[in-house]
Amino acid sequence: MEVRGVKADGRFVSGADAYAENDALTLVEDIYSLPPPEQAERFRALFEYLERQYMELVANYHMMVIPWSNQSVIDRINQSRRVQGFELVRSSLLDTCILAITKLLLDGDDTNPSLLTMVRPFLPKNRERHAELLTILESKYSDWGQVITEDERRNNPPEIIKLMAKINREDGQKRHAEFKERMNKVASDWPKLASESEKLRPIRNKWVAHFGVEYDASTKEYKPPPLPPLKEVYQLIKEVTPVMTKSAFHLAGLFKNLDNNPDQWAGISRREAAKYWEIEQGEE
Numbered sequence: 221m222e223v224r225g226v227k228a229d230g231r232f233v234s235g236a237d238a239y240a241e242n243d244a245l246t247l248v249e250d251i252y253s254l255p256p257p258e259q260a261e262r263f264r265a266l267f268e269y270l271e272r273q274y275m276e277l278v279a280n281y282h283m284m285v286i287p288w289s290n291q292s293v294i295d296r297i298n299q300s301r302r303v304q305g306f307e308l309v310r311s312s313l314l315d316t317c318i319l320a321i322t323k324l325l326l327d328g329d330d331t332n333p334s335l336l337t338m339v340r341p342f343l344p345k346n347r348e349r350h351a352e353l354l355t356i357l358e359s360k361y362s363d364w365g366q367v368i369t370e371d372e373r374r375n376n377p378p379e380i381i382k383l384m385a386k387i388n389r390e391d392g393q394k395r396h397a398e399f400k401e402r403m404n405k406v407a408s409d410w411p412k413l414a415s416e417s418e419k420l421r422p423i424r425n426k427w428v429a430h431f432g433v434e435y436d437a438s439t440k441e442y443k444p445p446p447l448p449p450l451k452e453v454y455q456l457i458k459e460v461t462p463v464m465t466k467s468a469f470h471l472a473g474l475f476k477n478l479d480n481n482p483d484q485w486a487g488i489s490r491r492e493a494a495k496y497w498e499i500e501q502g503e504e
Contacts (some may be wrong), residue, residue, distance in 0.1 A: 248337060256352035260360065263353070267338055267475045270324060274335075274468045275485055277320040281461050282489040284313035286497045288454045293497050314450060315428050317457050322424040324464060335467050336413055342406045342474075354403070361477050362395035376468035395477075402473045409467040416460045423453060 250261045286293055287310040297306040324335050341350040366388040373381055426432040426445045433442040448456070469482045494501045 243304050249332060256356055258375055259353045260356040262342075263338070263357070264475050266333055266472055270333070270338065271468065271472065272336060273320065273324055274464065277317065277461070277464070278485055279489045279492070280313060280316050280320060281457065282465065282486065282493040283496065284310065284317055284454070284457070286493055286499065287313070288451070290499065292498070293499060311450065314453055314457070316437060317455070318420055318424050321457065321460055321464065322417075322420055325413065325460075326421065326424075334417075335464065335471070336417065339406055339410050339413065342403045343410060343438075344407060354443065357474065358396060358399045358403075361399045361474065362392050366392055375415070390497060399474070402470060406467070406470045409463075411469055412463050413467055416463045419456055421457075423447060 251259055251266070285296075287306065297303060322387065326334055340346055341353060347354060366382060368384055368388070372384070376384070427447055432445050434445050435441075436443050447453075465482050465486075491501055
């Protein structure tokens with residue numbers, strides 16, 4: 221038997237993490253317990269949710285970049301009466317990005333609705349187990365626009381109908397091949413996603429998600445645990461976010477059959493951030 225806070229493998233999970241793990245476990249297990257057609261719909265809905273979370277992260281990320289990297293903005297604020305508020309804002313933006321990244325990346329063997337959860341069924345070692353789900357997703361991606369309507373049949377000679385059917389089949393075959401190519405791209409994101417997901421975990425656990433302190437016997441005071449300087453945390457966020465962007469857009473290609481430009485939403489977010497920090501676009 222497993223009690224909340226103690227996992228069956230002996231790991232101890234405390235506080236909000238214990239609730240999060242159990243709740244997420246129910247969510248993902250519920251998806252896999254459904255018939256494959258419903259699994260496919262749930263995975264598409266879950267991707268829509270995670271995509272919105274990702275877009276929110278991108279907006280916060282670009283809002284955060286300027287006060288940590290634009291020296292003219294930093295100098296301007298330092299010469300004003302807004303210094304204290306400025307430090308609070310940019311530290312809060314760091315916290316927000318750390319939480320957003322860990323929510324999207326933290327993974328625990330299908331216990332967390334994360335980008336890694338979305339990628340797992342597409343991994344080569346898991347494709348046989350999820351074969352029905354993947355077949356349905358591939359069909360939704362590929363087998364559209366192949367039905368010749370009754371009006372088309374009435375208004376076109378047999379040779380044209382035959383040509384239309386041939387074109388439809390060839391287009392469908394191309395989309396099936398494209399789906400497999402995109403599925404392989406999604407799977408290739410796994411090692412980097414898994415690696416990046418661990419980089420911010422200690423910071424999230426000790427700094428943002430929990431109020432961690434350690435007793436210093438020499439000073440007889442409680443202090444925060446050793447953590448990287450804020451500037452290093454900022455650099456780490458800058459490294460992790462592009463990895464997530466790549467994976468999010470590979471998944472969008474699979475679930476939405478879209479060739480989105482990842483720079484489009486980033487460009488909008490950069491413009492809004494530039495307005496807020498009162499600088500010209502391109503000065504970020």
